[in-house]
Amino acid sequence: MGMDLSYLEALMGGPAEEGGEATGGVWVVSPDGDLGDGILRLVGKARVVADALGGYVYVLAAQNAGGSDGQAAIRTGADQVLTAAGMPTVADLAAFFGERAPQAVLLPRTQLGRALGPGLAQTLGGGLCGLAADLAVDPIYQRVVAHQPVLDDAARQAVTIVAAPAVVVVDTALLPAAFDEPWRSGSVADAGLAWGEPETYPPAELPTTALTLQNAPVIVAAGAGLRDEAGFALAEKLADALGGVVAGDLAALDAGWLTEEQLVGLTGQGVAPKLYLALGIDGDTSQFMATSEAGCIVAVQPDRAAPYVPVADYNIIADPAEFATMLLNELAHG
Numbered sequence: 448m449g450m451d452l453s454y455l456e457a458l459m460g461g462p463a464e465e466g467g468e469a470t471g472g473v474w475v476v477s478p479d480g481d482l483g484d485g486i487l488r489l490v491g492k493a494r495v496v497a498d499a500l501g502g503y504v505y506v507l508a509a510q511n512a513g514g515s516d517g518q519a520a521i522r523t524g525a526d527q528v529l530t531a532a533g534m535p536t537v538a539d540l541a542a543f544f545g546e547r548a549p550q551a552v553l554l555p556r557t558q559l560g561r562a563l564g565p566g567l568a569q570t571l572g573g574g575l576c577g578l579a580a581d582l583a584v585d586p587i588y589q590r591v592v593a594h595q596p597v598l599d600d601a602a603r604q605a606v607t608i609v610a611a612p613a614v615v616v617v618d619t620a621l622l623p624a625a626f627d628e629p630w631r632s633g634s635v636a637d638a639g640l641a642w643g644e645p646e647t648y649p650p651a652e653l654p655t656t657a658l659t660l661q662n663a664p665v666i667v668a669a670g671a672g673l674r675d676e677a678g679f680a681l682a683e684k685l686a687d688a689l690g691g692v693v694a695g696d697l698a699a700l701d702a703g704w705l706t707e708e709q710l711v712g713l714t715g716q717g718v719a720p721k722l723y724l725a726l727g728i729d730g731d732t733s734q735f736m737a738t739s740e741a742g743c744i745v746a747v748q749p750d751r752a753a754p755y756v757p758v759a760d761y762n763i764i765a766d767p768a769e770f771a772t773m774l775l776n777e778l779a780h781g
Contacts, residue, residue: 471502471503471547471548471549471550472497472502472503472504472505472526472549472550473493473496473497473500473502473503473504473505473549473550473551473553474493474504474505474506474507474544474547474549474551474552474553475489475490475493475504475505475506475507475520475525475553475554476506476507476508476535476540476552476553476554476560476563477506477507477508477509477555478509478534478535478554478557478559478560478563479509479510479534479557479559480508480509480510480530480534481508481555482506482508482516482517482519482520483516484619484625485555485619485620486506486508486520486555486619487519487520487523487625488619488622488623488624488625489553489555489617489619489622490504490506490520490523490524490525490625491523491524491622491623491624491625491626492553492581492582492617492622492623493524493525493551493553494523494524494525494626495582496551496582496583496584496591497524497550499583499584499586499589500550500551500584500589500591502550503526503527504524504525504526504527505525505526505527505528505529505549506520506525506527506528506529507529507531507543507638508520508528508529508530508531509530509531509532509533509534509535509642510532510533510534517530517635518635521631521632521633521634521635522626522627522628522629522631523625523626523627523628523631524626524628524631525633526633526634527633527634527635527636528633528634528635528636529636529637529638530635530636530637530638531637531638531639531640531641531642532640532641532642533640533641533642533643533644534559534642534643534644534645535563535642536563536642536643537563537566537567537570538570539640539642540552540563540567541567541570541571543638543640544567544571544612545571548612549612550591550611550612550613551591551612551613551614551615552567552573552612552613552614552615553582553615553617554567554614554615554616554617555616555617555619556578556616556617556618556619560616561577561616564577564614564615564616565577567614568612568614571612571614572610573608573610573611573612573613573614574608574609574610574611574612574613574614575608575614575615576593576595576606576608576613576614576615576616577616578595578596578616578618579593579594579595579615579616579617579618580594580595580596580600580603580617580618580621580622581593581594581603581621581622582594582615582617583605585607588607590607590608590609590613591607591608591613591615592605592606592607592608593605593606593608593613593615594606596618596621600621658691658692659692660692660694660708660709660711660716660718661716661718663691663692663720664690664691664720664721664722665686665689665690665691665692665720665721665722665724666686666691666692666693666694666711666718666720666722666723666724666741667682667683667685667686667689667691667692667693667694667724667726668682668693668694668695668696668699668711668723668724668725668726668728669682669693669694669695669696669699669704669705669726669727669728670695670696670698670699670725670726670727670728670729670748670767671696671698671699671702671727671728672726672727672728672729672748672749672766672767673699673726673727673767673768673771674727674768676704677768678726678727678767678768678771679693679695679699679702679704679705681726681768681771681772681775682695682726682771684771684775685724685726685771685774685775688775688778688779689722689724689778691720691722692709693705693709694709694710694711694718695709695710695711695728696710696711696712696728696733696734697710697712697714697733698728700715711734711737711738712733712734712737713732713733713736713737714733715737716737717736717737717738717739717740718737718738718740718741719740719741719742720741720742721741721742721743722741722742722743722745723738723741723743723744723745724745724747725738725744725745725746725747725748725755725759726747726748726767726768726770726771727747727748727767727768728746728748728755729748729750729753729754729755730746730753730754730755730756730758730759731754734755735754735758743760743761744758744759744760744761745759745760745761745762745763746758746759746761746762746763747762747763747765747767747770747771748764748765748767749764749765749766749767750764751764
């Protein structure tokens with residue numbers, strides 16, 4: 448059984464007194480002050496880890512968090528919630544924890560949590576796991592074990608953190624739902640810390656880069672199935688509407704609709720857009736090889752037996768000019 452204050456109160460038949468400044472234990476840090484579902488899940492997991500280690504669970508929340516949110520953390524398993532003003536830096540947290548000798552420090556995998564974790568571990572001389580999906584304790588050596596997701600969480604590998612404190616950045620979305628145990632008791636207190644406010648930076652004005660076949664996210668490729676210049680004009684409009692560029696095959700080049708720089712194929716350019724929309728292209732080996740790295744190929748032409756059919760990710764069996772007209776209307780009114 449762990450050191451939760453509620454257990455001690457039950458055993459002693461009265462309120463348990465906390466012994467001075469909080470030291471040791473498992474700490475959950477919310478650097479931006481959020482005490483929502485993600486942090487509560489992390490507190491619940493900290494409770495499990497602390498019970499196995501025989502320690503307390505503390506929450507350190509910045510930005511003056513507390514009140515009812517702090518009580519929610521108590522019900523989830525925290526013994527004490529400490530609040531501070533402002534937002535901490537690595538140096539702030541290192542100074543705070545340097546005198547408290549925590550067994551483990553857990554941070555959420557937010558932008559700020561990811562930034563603070565590695566520096567804190569290095570400054571305190573502890574061990575680090577930069578991404579964990581779950582936590583456990585080695586029952587023999589009493590060390591924190593982080594479960595790291597592998598292959599988009601298709602598998603997990605266990606990593607034992609030897610150096611103390613164990614600093615772990617946890618993807619809270621992968622943790623089980625938080626406890627909600629109203630009988631738990633604890634305290635919410637001001638840590639007496641006033642950290643600085645986060646620096647703000649003006650938005651960067653990045654130079655715009657002209658779209659080409661090599662960097663465009665969307666390529667609308669025209670083929671003979673569009674029949675004439677009016678059909679090719681629909682492909683150009685569709686490329687503009689989708690934030691991409693227009694291209695085509697040899698048939699479109701021979702028809703004079705595009706230039707050599709817009710040719711996709713073995714004699715033109717190989718491309719790898721997120722979306723390759725082929726309008727009126729039957730497909731051949733040249734097209735297949737030049738578009739093999741595309742994220743998604745959508746082929747629009749009326750022939751169910753066209754070579755592109757077994758190769759494309761999606762096939763739309765329709766007149767390509769009519770399809771382009773309908774899609775433009777949807778985009779204009781959607």
